[in-house]
Amino acid sequence: MGNLAKFLQSEFVRLCPVGWRCQTEQRLLAPAFDHQMGYASRVDLLLYREDGTRQLWIEFEVSRADPVANHAKFSVAHLFQPQLESDTFVSMISPRVDYGRANLAGNMITLMRKIGMQAFQMPLVPYLSATAINALNKLSQAELMTHSEIEAQRELERIFAIVEPAFTVETQRIYFASNLLEVMLNVRTWNAEINQAAHSARWGKRIISYFVFDPITHLFAPSKFCAYVALKAATTTEHSPSRVLGSGMNIDLYTSLDAHEKLFDGARAHNHLTRNLAMQLIPNAEAEHLANHFDHWLSSHKAQITLHSRGPIFLVPPEWFGKKKRL
Structure with a gap:
């Protein structure tokens, strides 16, 4: 050690x-x-x-x-x-x-x-x-x-x-994402699911202020979607302890939580990402290096995303994320 x-x-x-x-x-x-x-x-x-x-x-x-x-x-x-x-x-x-x-x-x-x-x-x-x-x-x-x-x-x-848990809903415990890999997997899930008709219809069109940026794929996703993961507890039996199954966020669960759960909150989401995972908040005026990536991404999602009037605010991982260490 x-x-x-x-x-x-x-x-x-x-x-x-x-x-x-x-x-x-x-x-x-x-x-x-x-x-x-x-x-x-x-x-x-x-x-x-x-x-x-x-x-x-x-x-x-x-x-x-x-x-x-x-x-x-x-x-x-x-x-x-x-x-x-x-x-x-x-x-x-x-x-x-x-x-x-x-x-x-x-x-x-x-x-x-x-x-x-x-x-x-x-x-x-x-x-x-x-x-x-x-x-x-x-x-x-x-x-x-x-x-x-x-x-x-x-x-x-x-x-x-x-x-x-950030909160519990029926058999599911909703936690904050514990690491940047979980956050980025949520980014990729949102982008994969939003292209499916059923999920896109369920999502509808939403006003979004905060976006997580994945520097590996150059994809973006709403920060509240990225900040939470769901773990489902299976039935406990006499001979086995409670099992924890599944992980991540999905559009069906997101829309249900957004409609019914007050603790599923956007401010809690981006506060967690910045305080506990060291992501950096970058307002649009300071995000010239992201502009081309974001404009290209948004052009494919104008049917699902309306930008807040104050413009987008980006959450990006720390500088060390995604880099191999050669020390």
Whole structure:
């Protein structure tokens, strides 16, 4: 474990919220399992409620070459000792981790959910560049204490904003998107579905102010559509814990929520994207570099999108998103 991860461990312990406990390097399964399998089922940080109703298994991935290894390790553990409904796996991946490897780990979260786990992947210090993180990771613990740009309290707040549902509707828990991959997959879903007659009719034509931009595909989509994901809880049986299925947003669900759920709110959406995922708000007057992409995209969607009178406002991912790291 690098120095920055160790520092964050100690800071989380120091800042542990009232009613919670924080312990580092905690074994999740019996020692016999570790002995038989030849690897340790330890988690970087176990954050749990004192009343035993909630446990968060937190892994810090500052610069790991293969972050998906921890996802696999705890998925295998789940097969031998199923995760309790009160347990949640949380992988925090920094901008120092290669884009493709972070996305592979992010897609592994979907597989973890498919086998019945509650799991999230979220950014770690997304407001810092890969170069800055690399430099910080080489400092001593005493030196790291002097760097105010490491906002451990903000990291804790991000965890709770992401692992708790934004609201619940019938059998579906609606969460904020936990990482930029989930946001961009929502962008692509909107663009794929809006070209289908049934979905386009259901969407109708809506006034939109805020648009997420995907720099990989050069597509845009309404930010409220992109900021939420739906996880459906399957029926709990006597022998199996509650399973969490599905993910992402779709037009049918969006239109239903928009009509009936007050907590499904556009301001909450873009506040989450900027505060918790470090996306940047760019007003139209400052978005000359996006103008050609947006005009081309909008020309195909004038039947579904009416721009707000003040013009579009764009949400773009941090500069490090989509770039391979060569440090």
